[in-house]
Amino acid sequence: MKLGKDFFSRDAEVVARDLLGKILSRKQGKKILKARVVETEAYFDEKDPASRACKNGNLRETMKMQGGTILVYGVHNNWLINFVTGEKGKAEAVLIRALEPLNFNARASGPGLLCKALGIDKNFHGKSILNNKELWIEYNKEKFNIVERKRIGIKKDLSKELRFYIDKNKFISKK
DNA sequence: AATCAGATTTCCT
DNA sequence: GGAAATCTGATTA
Numbered sequence: 001m002k003l004g005k006d007f008f009s010r011d012a013e014v015v016a017r018d019l020l021g022k023i024l025s026r027k028q029g030k031k032i033l034k035a036r037v038v039e040t041e042a043y044f045d046e047k048d049p050a051s052r053a054c055k056n057g058n059l060r061e062t063m064k065m066q067g068g069t070i071l072v073y074g075v076h077n078n079w080l081i082n083f084v085t086g087e088k089g090k091a092e093a094v095l096i097r098a099l100e101p102l103n104f105n106a107r108a109s110g111p112g113l114l115c116k117a118l119g120i121d122k123n124f125h126g127k128s129i130l131n132n133k134e135l136w137i138e139y140n141k142e143k144f145n146i147v148e149r150k151r152i153g154i155k156k157d158l159s160k161e162l163r164f165y166i167d168k169n170k171f172i173s174k175k
Numbered sequence: 176a177a178t179c180a181g182a183t184t185t186c187c188t
Numbered sequence: 189g190g191a192a193a194t195c196t197g198a199t200t201a
Binding site: 176177178179180181183184185186187188 | 189190191192193195196197198199200201
């Protein structure tokens, strides 16, 4: 069962928390790679000094799109993937920080690494994850403790705790 | 057209 | 633990 539009139409903070444990599926040729979401972060618009959409008009427009839109952002030598959340017109997004590989063997314990592992690049930018042939997310009922912490690797961060990850999971990124 | 900054990763000490 | 590596989009001249 894939996640639908209503899942992404909620607040970024709620979606980020709820996205943990879900199965991210990536179709590569005839193979389907599956990985569990273990670490996420919520991002906002003007109020968020960490988000580049704060100053970047294009990204801001993308974040205002319908929930479920894929937002790929390149920095340094890596691609970072986000999913737009909230209703249309609301600029919110959730960054996927780390995945736990289920049926493949590759490092995915970091925003850049997981994109590399799943072959995600800027070609996915602006596309929707709803009814996507190559990338989608499946439900997964599972119990675990969710930890809330401050975000990582950002110069100016909000004092709010917008980073979520699964407690005691070995695949979350360091620091 | 050139420069700069940025949500990272990896290698070296 | 610190710095280099090295890409893309925005900003500036």
